[in-house]
Structure formats: C-alpha cells, structure tokens
Amino acid sequence: MYKRILLFTFFMALFILPCNAAVMEGGVSKTGIGEQNRIIDNQTNMPVPNATVSIPKQNYSTTTDNNGVFNLNTQINGPQILSVKKDGYRPFSLTIDDKIASVPMVVAIEKSNIQDIILSAEMFHLGDDNYSNASANSTEFKGRALGPYYSKTFKMPSVSKSEKIYLVIGSIIGIDTMMAKKMGQNKVLNSYASAPEVYFNGTKISEIQLNGDGQRILLPSNLVKPEQNNEITIKTGRNLTQHAYIDYDDIELMNISIQSE
Numbered sequence: 001m002y003k004r005i006l007l008f009t010f011f012m013a014l015f016i017l018p019c020n021a022a023v024m025e026g027g028v029s030k031t032g033i034g035e036q037n038r039i040i041d042n043q044t045n046m047p048v049p050n051a052t053v054s055i056p057k058q059n060y061s062t063t064t065d066n067n068g069v070f071n072l073n074t075q076i077n078g079p080q081i082l083s084v085k086k087d088g089y090r091p092f093s094l095t096i097d098d099k100i101a102s103v104p105m106v107v108a109i110e111k112s113n114i115q116d117i118i119l120s121a122e123m124f125h126l127g128d129d130n131y132s133n134a135s136a137n138s139t140e141f142k143g144r145a146l147g148p149y150y151s152k153t154f155k156m157p158s159v160s161k162s163e164k165i166y167l168v169i170g171s172i173i174g175i176d177t178m179m180a181k182k183m184g185q186n187k188v189l190n191s192y193a194s195a196p197e198v199y200f201n202g203t204k205i206s207e208i209q210l211n212g213d214g215q216r217i218l219l220p221s222n223l224v225k226p227e228q229n230n231e232i233t234i235k236t237g238r239n240l241t242q243h244a245y246i247d248y249d250d251i252e253l254m255n256i257s258i259q260s261e
C-alpha cells in the first residue's frame with residue numbers, strides 16, 4: 001500500500017517534470033505559463049519576495065525580487081536539484097534539467113504548518129562515493145557520503161487518532177533500481193541496485209524504487225509514539241550485481257520533513 005502511494009506520487013512528479021512552464025507545487029501541478037521565473041504563494045498566487053532560490057550542487061544562490069522574480073544565472077547541465085527557501089514556508093525542492101530551466105518556471109510554495117517538523121533542509125549524500133557516471137543524475141552528486149544510512153530522532157507532537165502523518169522527501173536522485181532503469185532514469189547498462197529502505201521506529205515501512213520530488217510516505221499509526229522520541233532511518237540500496245565487495249547505491253536527498261494532515 002505504501003509503495004502504491006509512493007508510485008502514485010512519483011508518477012505525478014514524472015509527468016509534471018517535462019511540462020515546461022507548468023506551475024510546480026509540492027509535486028502537484030497547476031497550469032500556467034510564466035514570462036519570467038517566479039515564486040508564488042500556492043494559496044493566494046501572490047509573488048513571494050526575498051525567497052532564496054539555490055542550486056546546492058553548484059553553491060549557487062539567488063533571491064527573488066519584490067515581484068517574486070528570479071534569474072538562474074548559472075548553467076544547468078543534466079538533472080539538478082533546485083531549492084526554494086523562505087521563512088514561513090515549507091522548504092521546497094525540485095529536480096530540474098536544462099530543458100526545464102530554459103523556459104520560465106512558476107513555482108508555487110506552501111505556507112508551513114505549525115506541526116511540520118523539518119528533519120533536514122540540506123542536501124546530503126548516502127553511499128560510499130563509488131559510483132558510475134551513468135548512474136541516475138550522478139553529475140548532481142555533491143559532498144562526501146554520510147555512509148549507507150541516515151537516521152534522525154525527533155519528538156512527535158501529540159496527535160489525534162484521525163491525523164495522518166507523513167514522512168516527506170523533498171527530492172531524491174541517484175537511485176539505480178531495476179525500476180529506475182526501466183523508467184529511463186539512468187543509463188547504467190549492466191548493474192542495478194536494491195531499493196533504498198525507510199524504517200520508522202525500527203520497522204521497515206517502505207522502499208523507494210524511483211527518483212523524484214515530493215515523495216510522501218505514510219507513517220503507520222500503530223507505530224507512531226505521540227509526545228515521545230521517534231526515529232526515521234533511510235538506508236540506501238546495494239549494487240546487486242557486485243559480489244566481490246559491498247557497493248552501496250550513491251543517492252542524494254534534500255528536504256526531509258514530517259508533515260501531518
């Protein structure tokens with residue numbers, strides 16, 4: 001069931017990405033063509049001034065003007081993560097490429113919810129820094145690997161029974177599963193990896209088969225410990241065709257948060 005949710009989210013992301021100049025909003029698209037790159041509020045459609053728009057891989061960063069307009073004065077070669085940050089809004093990231101960057105994009109960002117818990121707003125790398133240039137989005141890799149897994153403990157607020165709580169992964173790139181390969185997300189010919197696994201309070205709750213933005217993973221309510229420490233762990237996969245030594249799949253993630261609705 002979780003996998004189905006993930007896949008659904010991914011397919012939405014996949015179909016949105018090639019739509020040039022569509023409004024992109026937390027993995028959901030609204031139609032609209034911009035004349036300039038702009039950041040708007042998803043509720044009011046008003047411009048968001050003074051938002052930070054960056055390409056973390058390049059250490060490139062710029063700010064929107066009073067009309068929410070920004071220019072990307074940097075070369076986009078291959079898929080890259082674009083990050084948008086603004087106080088009072090959920091951190092947002094989007095995988096873009098030269099095609100998407102070549103036409104004006106309008107990005108709608110969402111006000112943060114007081115219940116949101118940001119586990120990480122930075123880009124980080126899991127794996128062992130040993131990867132093929134044909135790996136999904138390998139040109140995007142930045143920084144040394146943290147190792148094969150990421151783990152974070154956080155205090156869960158009090159939650160009502162009806163509340164659904166999600167782990168939200170803003171962007172993930174570099175996954176080299178068989179499915180990612182079939183979907184054309186990488187050009188690795190002869191090898192593939194197991195899927196990254198997500199654990200919540202010690203129980204495996206999901207596998208992430210595909211790269212994409214805004215992936216939401218429902219935290220099973222029976223595992224949620226209200227008003228106590230809870231733990232999220234994301235383990236990267238392993239190259240299943242390398243038997244001589246352990247070769248972890250090198251992946252990058254950005255914007256990990258807990259959101260409820």
Ligand SMILES: [Ca+2]
Binds near residue numbers: 128130248249250
């Ligand atoms: Ca590796």
